[in-house]
Amino acid sequence: MSLTLAVASGKGGTGKTTLAVHLAAWYARSGPTLLADLDVDAPDAGGYFPAARPVAPDQPVEIAVPEQDQARCTACGACASLCRFGALVYIKGMVTINPVTCKGCGRCVRACPAGALVESPVRAGRVSLALLPNLALYQGLLTVGDIRSTAVIEAVKQRAVDPAAALTIRDCPPGATCPTVRAVHGASACLLVAEPTAFSLHDLENALRLVQALGIPVGLVINKAGAGQADPRRLAARYAVPVVAKLAWSHSLAEAGARGQLCLEDPAMRRCLGDIELWLDGFKPKDAP
Amino acid sequence: MITITIASGKGGAGKTSITAALAAWLKTTAVAADCDVDAANTAIALGATIRTTDDYWSGDGYSIDPARCADCGRCAEVCRFGAIQRLTGQLHIDEALCERCAACQDVCPAGAVVAAPKRGGSLSVSATDCGSILVHAKLIPGEDTSGKLVRAVRLRAEAVATALPGARYILVDAPPGIGCPVIAALSGADLAVVVVEAGQSGIRDARRLYELLAGMKRRTVCVVNKAGLAPQMDRLARDLAAEFGSPVVASLPFDKRFRRATEGGKAWVDSRDPEIRASAMELCAGLLEAAKDC
Numbered sequence: 001m002s003l004t005l006a007v008a009s010g011k012g013g014t015g016k017t018t019l020a021v022h023l024a025a026w027y028a029r030s031g032p033t034l035l036a037d038l039d040v041d042a043p044d045a046g047g048y049f050p051a052a053r054p055v056a057p058d059q060p061v062e063i064a065v066p067e068q069d070q071a072r073c074t075a076c077g078a079c080a081s082l083c084r085f086g087a088l089v090y091i092k093g094m095v096t097i098n099p100v101t102c103k104g105c106g107r108c109v110r111a112c113p114a115g116a117l118v119e120s121p122v123r124a125g126r127v128s129l130a131l132l133p134n135l136a137l138y139q140g141l142l143t144v145g146d147i148r149s150t151a152v153i154e155a156v157k158q159r160a161v162d163p164a165a166a167l168t169i170r171d172c173p174p175g176a177t178c179p180t181v182r183a184v185h186g187a188s189a190c191l192l193v194a195e196p197t198a199f200s201l202h203d204l205e206n207a208l209r210l211v212q213a214l215g216i217p218v219g220l221v222i223n224k225a226g227a228g229q230a231d232p233r234r235l236a237a238r239y240a241v242p243v244v245a246k247l248a249w250s251h252s253l254a255e256a257g258a259r260g261q262l263c264l265e266d267p268a269m270r271r272c273l274g275d276i277e278l279w280l281d282g283f284k285p286k287d288a289p
Numbered sequence: 290m291i292t293i294t295i296a297s298g299k300g301g302a303g304k305t306s307i308t309a310a311l312a313a314w315l316k317t318t319a320v321a322a323d324c325d326v327d328a329a330n331t332a333i334a335l336g337a338t339i340r341t342t343d344d345y346w347s348g349d350g351y352s353i354d355p356a357r358c359a360d361c362g363r364c365a366e367v368c369r370f371g372a373i374q375r376l377t378g379q380l381h382i383d384e385a386l387c388e389r390c391a392a393c394q395d396v397c398p399a400g401a402v403v404a405a406p407k408r409g410g411s412l413s414v415s416a417t418d419c420g421s422i423l424v425h426a427k428l429i430p431g432e433d434t435s436g437k438l439v440r441a442v443r444l445r446a447e448a449v450a451t452a453l454p455g456a457r458y459i460l461v462d463a464p465p466g467i468g469c470p471v472i473a474a475l476s477g478a479d480l481a482v483v484v485v486e487a488g489q490s491g492i493r494d495a496r497r498l499y500e501l502l503a504g505m506k507r508r509t510v511c512v513v514n515k516a517g518l519a520p521q522m523d524r525l526a527r528d529l530a531a532e533f534g535s536p537v538v539a540s541l542p543f544d545k546r547f548r549r550a551t552e553g554g555k556a557w558v559d560s561r562d563p564e565i566r567a568s569a570m571e572l573c574a575g576l577l578e579a580a581k582d583c
Contacts, residue, residue: 011328012300012465017490041466042298042497044490064369084348084390105369105390144500147436147469150388154371174300174465175327176430181385197552199305203328210430214385227545229552254543258518260489 003283004168006187008211010203012174014193015223015247018257019276020171021048025262026273027167028135034168036160038183040125040140040152045171047260052130052137059128061140061155062121063104063148068097072116079108079117103148125152127159136162149173153182167280176206181214189283190216191244191276196228201235208239219244219279221272245275290450291583292459293576294478298494300328300465302486303514303541306551307572308462309334313556314573316420318457322446323425324439324474325464326410332425336418336554345426345438347409351387351394353380357401364393364402385431409433412441414449419556422449422456436469443477458580465494467501479583481507482576483535485526487516487543492525499533509535510579512572515543538575541568 007020017039024035024045037045046052066079066088073095080090087102088095099122109117125142140156142149153173160168172183184190190211194204204220211218218241222232227249236243247253248268256263263269293311295304305325312321312335323331331337353364353373358380365373365380372386373393382393382402394402410428417423424446426438443461450456463474475481481502485495491514502509511530516523523540530537541547550560557569 011330012302013486014301039466041468041471042300042490042494044299044493047489047493082391082395103369103388103390105388105392106367107390107392107395110367110392110395142468144467144497145472145504147472149466149468175435177327177428177435177470178433179466179468180327181431185385197548198333198554199328199330199551202330202333206328206428206430213431227548255518257490258488258515258522 002163002165002168003189003280004170004187005280006170006172006184006190007193008172008180008184008190008207009174009193010176010207011200014195014200016193017044017171019191019193019221020169021045022262022264022269022273023276024135024169025264028132031134032162032165033135034160034162034165035135035137035171036156036168037139037171038153038156039171039173040142040149041173043139043141046130046137046139048262049130049132049137052132055129055131058126059159060123061125061127061152063102063124063151064106064119065099065102065104065122066097066108066117067120068095069116069118072114074114076113078111078113082107082111101147124148127156149179150182153179176210181210184211184216185214187216189280190218191221192218193221193223194232195224196222196230196232198230201230201232204232205235208241212239221276222246224249244279245272247272290457290459291479291580292461292477293480293482293580294461294463294475295482295484296463296471296475296498297465297484298467298498299486299491302484302491304484305330305334305462306557307482307484307512308460310557310569311460311573311576312417312421313419313558315458317455319421319460320446320450320453320456321421321423321460321462322442323423323462324442324470325462326426326428326435326438326442326470327464329425329427331423331462332415334551334556335421335423337415337423339413339415342411342413344408345410345412345441347407347433347437348389349404350384350407351382351389351391352403353382354401354403355379357399359399361398363396367392367396389433409438412445414445422453424449436473439470439473443474467497475502475505475507478507480580481509482512483509484512484514485529486514487518487522487526489522492522492529496529499529499535503533508583509533510576511535511537513537513540516540517542536579538579539572541572
């Protein structure tokens with residue numbers, strides 16, 4: 001059976017990507033592993049694997065956006081009155097389409113009595129794949145200026161599937177709304193990464209509520225331990241969430257992070273990854289006696 | 290009125306701390322707007338006392354009334370977002386995946402898709418320890434439409450600032466990323482402050498933000514943060530700013546004392562540490578100088 005682990009946090013910059021890339025490299029040493037970068041606004045996981053071989057070409061993420069056949073349009077405005085995304089606007093007897101805000105729900109096309117709307121694909125982003133031995137790295141990239149992050153996230157999730165991989169790791173976006181929900185949804189387990197600061201704790205609580213509402217088991221990793229005075233343990237206890245691992249702040253880890261380098265030989269990092277592996281083992285189906 | 294928006298692309302680059310430093314420096318002449326509604330921390334940074342709070346209604350949410358549902362499955366067929374599934378034999382809308390387009394309601398022959406207004410969170414106006422007014426919001430975790438709430442926060446801050454004698458600046462603390470809520474936070478910015486974390490990820494994400502800002506035709510300045518960990522990254526951060534014609538107003542070193550000052554609940558400009566205070570004051574003076582011509 002294959003496990004899917006979402007790595008999320010609430011606050012940005014707490015160490016989601018750091019943890020996700022190290023976990024991926026750690027598991028890739030013993031078997032096929034998938035890493036899906038779902039932070040499509042700001043994908044950074046790929047930077048840690050410069051040797052990964054890109055598998056061309058990138059797959060476009062397309063939204064079916066309506067186009068207007070002027071000759072057929074009777075300017076009734078039915079389409080615009082239905083649109084919930086402000087993509088069709090009816091002013092002075094004319095319908096204007098803004099393809100950037102359209103989510104491609106298809107309502108307007110069905111509603112048009114004159115058959116004047118036809119869907120055509122508009123690109124919101126792309127999904128890339130790069131390979132290393134035992135590691136497949138899927139990355140979503142939102143087109144700059146586009147607002148449809150969730151569509152790109154969904155496309156990466158649908159592509160990053162391999163029954164042979166024992167573990168799929170999702171590097172999720174920060175926050176606690178639609179993109180994070182999309183990214184975490186359907187995962188077998190979720191690790192939330194917190195740092196010992198008041199900011200992080202506040203945002204961690206939002207993330208905890210979100211993930212628990214989705215019915216996904218949560219574990220907490222305390223990153224940059226010692227670099228702040230706030231203590232996430234009380235919050236973890238209140239939400240009955242285990243503190244799975246701790247990674248102390250060190251100058252060498254911070255420096256490697258700035259350079260985008262993996263630290264799989266760092267003893268503190270190895271301990272942290274080993275503790276996470278123990279926790280994840282608990283989600284594997286038990287062998288029949 | 291000058292609107293200064295602080296953004297970064299990458300999360301954790303220092304947006305909120307820089308916003309708080311500016312607010313503490315400008316005191317009553319600034320209204321701050323925390324547009325990172327997913328992870329709203331400016332209130333913690335500035336020591337906020339809530340004066341007024343309003344509910345934020347995010348629009349209609351949809352569900353299926355099992356008593357009326359004829360189980361034909363047409364709703365699931367038209368849903369483009371995979372939000373309608375059969376759970377324990379009954380059709381069900383997964384709120385987490387629903388984009389609220391209402392296509393299911395159009396096609397249901399039994400009128401079983403029910404719309405109900407949803408409270409998405411709340412919007413507050415607060416007094417702060419430094420004298421700036423703060424407009425901030427709380428989004429219910431998992432809720433939709435953060436871009437819409439960001440816009441509401443920004444517009445409320447504009448209204449507060451316009452009515453407030455002596456207010457000359459609106460400081461917008463943007464969310465991370467470059468997507469919908471970020472674009473909502475950047476609309477109306479006279480000056481965008483791009484905080485570039487001097488690391489590989491910080492620089493890559495800031496590049497995407499600069500590309501977005503170029504498309505939006507915004508004036509930008511750059512603050513390099515957490516410099517000194519890797520010298521070549523400091524150089525790359527400056528090169529990036531130069532490439533987009535964005536003057537580097539300040540470069541703040543990676544120094545645990547910055548974090549400690551924030552932890553102590555004090556804005557950097559009010560830190561007891563003279564070095565932190567001096568760096569922060571230089572940063573604020575530089576940013577205001579850049580905003581002068583807006």
